[in-house]
Amino acid sequence: MxxxxxxxxxxxxSHLIDRLVARGDEVLVLxxxxxxxxxxxxxxxxxxxxxxxxxxxxxxxxxHFKGVDVVxxxxxxxxxxxxxxxxxxxxKQGTLATYNVVESMRIHNVPTIMFASSSVVxxxxxxxxxxxxxxxxxxxxxxxxxxxxxxxxxxxxxxTFGLQGYIFRFANIIGDRGTHGxxxxxxxxxxxxxxxxxxxxDGRQEKSYMEVGDCVDAILHVMETESEPLNLFNLGxxxxxxxxxxxxxxxxxxxxxxxxxxxxxxxxxxxGDIPRAMLGIDKMLATGFNVKxxxxxxxxxxxxxxxEEIGLEN
Amino acid sequence: MxxxxxxxxxxxxSHLIDRLVARGDEVLVLxxxxxxxxxxxxxxxxxxxxxxxxxxxxxxxxxHFKGVDVVxxxxxxxxxxxxxxxxxxxxKQGTLATYNVVESMRIHNVPTIMFASSSVVxxxxxxxxxxxxxxxxxxxxxxxxxxxxxxxxxxxxxxTFGLQGYIFRFANIIGDRGTHGxxxxxxxxxxxxxxxxxxxxDGRQEKSYMEVGDCVDAILHVMETESEPLNLFNLGxxxxxxxxxxxxxxxxxxxxxxxxxxxxxxxxxxxGDIPRAMLGIDKMLATGFNVKxxxxxxxxxxxxxxxEEIGLEN
Numbered sequence: 001m002x003x004x005x006x007x008x009x010x011x012x013x014s015h016l017i018d019r020l021v022a023r024g025d026e027v028l029v030l031x032x033x034x035x036x037x038x039x040x041x042x043x044x045x046x047x048x049x050x051x052x053x054x055x056x057x058x059x060x061x062x063x064h065f066k067g068v069d070v071v072x073x074x075x076x077x078x079x080x081x082x083x084x085x086x087x088x089x090x091x092k093q094g095t096l097a098t099y100n101v102v103e104s105m106r107i108h109n110v111p112t113i114m115f116a117s118s119s120v121v122x123x124x125x126x127x128x129x130x131x132x133x134x135x136x137x138x139x140x141x142x143x144x145x146x147x148x149x150x151x152x153x154x155x156x157x158x159x160t161f162g163l164q165g166y167i168f169r170f171a172n173i174i175g176d177r178g179t180h181g182x183x184x185x186x187x188x189x190x191x192x193x194x195x196x197x198x199x200x201x202d203g204r205q206e207k208s209y210m211e212v213g214d215c216v217d218a219i220l221h222v223m224e225t226e227s228e229p230l231n232l233f234n235l236g237x238x239x240x241x242x243x244x245x246x247x248x249x250x251x252x253x254x255x256x257x258x259x260x261x262x263x264x265x266x267x268x269x270x271x272g273d274i275p276r277a278m279l280g281i282d283k284m285l286a287t288g289f290n291v292k293x294x295x296x297x298x299x300x301x302x303x304x305x306x307x308e309e310i311g312l313e314n
Numbered sequence: 315m316x317x318x319x320x321x322x323x324x325x326x327x328s329h330l331i332d333r334l335v336a337r338g339d340e341v342l343v344l345x346x347x348x349x350x351x352x353x354x355x356x357x358x359x360x361x362x363x364x365x366x367x368x369x370x371x372x373x374x375x376x377x378h379f380k381g382v383d384v385v386x387x388x389x390x391x392x393x394x395x396x397x398x399x400x401x402x403x404x405x406k407q408g409t410l411a412t413y414n415v416v417e418s419m420r421i422h423n424v425p426t427i428m429f430a431s432s433s434v435v436x437x438x439x440x441x442x443x444x445x446x447x448x449x450x451x452x453x454x455x456x457x458x459x460x461x462x463x464x465x466x467x468x469x470x471x472x473x474t475f476g477l478q479g480y481i482f483r484f485a486n487i488i489g490d491r492g493t494h495g496x497x498x499x500x501x502x503x504x505x506x507x508x509x510x511x512x513x514x515x516d517g518r519q520e521k522s523y524m525e526v527g528d529c530v531d532a533i534l535h536v537m538e539t540e541s542e543p544l545n546l547f548n549l550g551x552x553x554x555x556x557x558x559x560x561x562x563x564x565x566x567x568x569x570x571x572x573x574x575x576x577x578x579x580x581x582x583x584x585x586g587d588i589p590r591a592m593l594g595i596d597k598m599l600a601t602g603f604n605v606k607x608x609x610x611x612x613x614x615x616x617x618x619x620x621x622e623e624i625g626l627e628n
Contacts, residue, residue: 151450152460155459
């Protein structure tokens, strides 16, 4: 099997590549290292080829799709908050990049795509847990809008050109090699100032977290068991964890137990943040897959491995 | 009230402008006349100003948003089938143009947008009638993908930047000044060859049709009665009409009653066509608005006025 992983030097993509290599795939990584890291791929040998290319550049990226069997499309701006400041990042690195991917697949007859979408496509006030058939999906962040647009591009290429699509709406994915997100931020804040941890919002934001190993195992399991033209699955765990609890866990795991946890207040971390989110995972469970970690376990595990990776000593 | 109507020289936009002028609005029309026609605006005087600008050109279009109160965004590629041949038309004229619109509104503090979306965002196999909360929305045409992406851009600008949004998912809108669509096509085919009418598909495609006057009245009614930050409404009529019945009505109205109606066969008109579609309109009805025409009446009325506009004599 010859696979492309866009954003393969990133957090989730690099974990997926570990699994693909283990099962014998030949992997082409399209990643311009804007947020991914070459070191996440450094342990691989000839099975993995890294192409340093910007997938927003159609002419440069498209030729690599020749002879490929499946595309795992992870590449995107990873910073949801950035959309509040710069409004065309998600449009270019999300929507336009996804167009470039599906169009390159059409041109080179690549049959199957996996698209990394997100729980944020559901927007606010969705029922918790949110099932895949919730509607209308009205994302409130520019990142969410680009993921929703990406889903529609995939579904239209399925409907018009016969592509096969797997769309996964991820809960908050956390684990080793994480390069952003609340746990990552808390560790860096405590590293800078071990006596205080500032938390954006009132700490009551509450979301479901999924460990990255569970996430990539779920992806490959669903792609092996399901074979519709278009397959849409939420991927998450069975429960949620509050930001307040995450702050406590990170403080415990750093050992900076004297740190004062200070809340900036307000129900949202930032404009476009969804305060409460929990995905319905019955459809995933029905495929025979279950997670190893629930949210709090995943948070604690991630805090430990990221403290190891980041290091607390300056 | 100072309004912008993008695509205001087009079919639905020009009808809306007639209503806006009647109520005293000052209207700025942004339209490059790629499918709109200057003659649809020719009866207006100083209340309507036409700017010949391509809204995919951000630098050229954005300055016109200064001092505007509300934007009605209709501009788009009107030809759904084109996406099967050219894959970036809907991306550019739909998704990117809508980004340009909402971003210009953010920059110039324009508070309110109306976005013209479509029943095709629901994709295939939706329940009939389809309510606004149907999910997941998985469009199968590239046009549908661009409308879905446009909705998400609007909702994210609402959620992140405080825009107020009215999103309308239109049934098939028909009536005078129509420049495309099945009735328009049938009349032109019969004009070329009065002895035969070729119908794409098996004629069993069945959709709901809404008369354009009903459509623009519904838009203005909903915008007057509803005031949520984001307002999503299907606009349609109470029933459907089959393509077979449309063909019969057009043949009757042309008077070419000897014409043989020939079906190319297959359940779809083209790849990406949705064979059956009917919008749930309970939410629209609950605002106190009702349509004057049902589907078949709208079809017959449209056949008459388009035969008048197009002319059957060569």
